[in-house]
Amino acid sequence: MVERGRTAAALDAWLVFEDEAGFSTTPPTARTWSRHGHTPVVRVRARSRRRLSIAALACYKPGEPSRLIYRPCPDARPDGRKSFSWKDYRDLIQTAHQQLGGPIVLVWDNLNTHLTAGICRYIAERDWLTVYQLPPYAPDLNPVEGIWSVLRRATTTNRAFADPHDLITAVRRGPRQLLQYRHDVLDGCLAGSGLVSTRP
Template identity: 85%
Template sequence: MTPPTTRTWSRRGHTPVIRVRGRSRRRLSVAALLCYKAGEPSRLVYRPCPDARPDGRKSFSWKDYRDLIQNAHHQLGGPIVLVWDNLNTHLTAGMRRYIADRDWLTVFQLPPYAPDLNPVETIWSILRRTSLANRAFANPDDLVTTVRKGLRQLQYRHDVLDGCLTGTGLRTPP
């Protein structure tokens, strides 16, 4: 809920101030897959996960990632080669069993501490610098709405998605 800051303009001697009513321990987790298929525009598949869940969990479980991958498989209609970072949830026994049972899913792990090789990290950076910058959120629902709107706008910017993939070397420029 704490807003990221970016550059802004104001009259000389009057520093812009963003008022935040109070600190909140609420948060929002978002998982995303940046996908491409030869001859088709790049796609962004995402799923937000607010921390107000019935089971009390505040982040994604391996089952949530499983559902996201399954959803992407249905949307893309073909086999998936997944390049993943080393998040502990990605490495659980349940996730390894799920991957082993799917012949349409191939997974490669990124080396540890290599965010520059993960194109989704660039998506988060763009989102923080555009939709979320210099904005104080009134409540967690406002944050969720803003993140969804920002990601939806990015879904239609295929040039930006291609740039994120090209920047990591996973795709060559068209």
């Protein structure tokens, strides 16, 4: 990770971490308060197994407030695909470049979609984009994993969703309300990964 940080500094670039996660209408449960001897019960009316996938970029640069850029997976596709395609990742990276206004050093995992010919060609044709792969089985090195943990605790834990649309609304609203303008939370996720902070 030191090499990635040096590369970002040398290029005066944003250091950007990417990850994706899925959220289900079956809510995760956590500890809560209750009367002694009365186990809390979360009743779920919607038995749908509907899931929503979301990809996020945690963006860091010395002297700049940390940023979170995210995109839910499109709900309806002509080909029936339920996960992100390489074109979705391309569009997310392009959006980040436009919003950040500078070079990007992107760090992400070895998901097969990240290694397709299309995305590799896109990366090779952009002089403002440098990409590094995380080591296999190293989610603890990715600050976005911490963001998913915060988001689940704040927006979905112990919550009974009325229907799939309720889940989609909550997951789309969560990052915007909780993280997009909370730079301290984003910085905390970076610190939690054990990486050296890029803040001055």
